[in-house]
């Protein structure tokens with residue numbers, strides 16, 4: 001297998017420490033002593049990372065992610081969390097450039113690129129999110145939007161850093177709406193994103209980089225989406241909040 005699939009739970013602003021503990025204990029009871037043909041990642045809110053690390057930190061099949069980090073090292077940035085701080089919580093991945101950060105908090109491609117670079121400097125693996133709005137898709141701007149997001153967001157990365165990055169293609173119109181991209185739509189966008197990576201970094205890294213799909217992934221659509229040749233796992237919001245539902249997506253999407 002050239003690319004190991006990666007299934008990541010993005011809990012967004014859900015589950016404080018006590019709910020995280022309940023999830024983690026339940027999920028652990030279902031997965032312990034099992035091996036999976038994929039990487040499993042859980043991204044709780046910052047304040048729940050410590051609890052998640054306490055319960056899941058030593059489980060080799062599971063890694064923790066943060067949902068954001070600062071582009072700065074330290075200092076007068078009220079409300080921010082640095083990449084360095086995250087490392088104390090056994091965090092290995094960080095979600096960056098999510099459409100909610102772009103749309104609600106005004107994060108630009110430039111800021112996201114600075115965060116991606118900072119994460120790599122600290123040896124965290126970015127889960128770098130891209131995706132078009134429905135309006136952009138309907139206006140025929142899909143390729144233009146993805147081209148800008150990829151070229152600006154990944155600017156200046158070395159090949160090594162690129163290969164430690166995961167791209168998540170999340171069409172904004174599919175996030176939290178229950179409307180998924182069809183397998184054909186998703187595959188087409190993923191193949192295009194891979195071609196953009198090839199233009200920017202070369203064919204070899206493009207063949208190796210993992211590109212996840214995100215947007216209303218559920219247990220009943222995971223198999224069809226994950227069967228597409230350029231889809232290497234999923235970034236899951238709502239359906240990752242229940243341990244069994246998250247596990248069903250993993251099992252249906254990465255049978256083995």
Ligand SMILES: O=C(CO)COP(=O)(O)O
Nearest residue numbers: 010175176215216237238
């Ligand atoms: O934004 C997402 C994951 O980052 C997708 O969310 P949903 O799975 O709830 O659509």
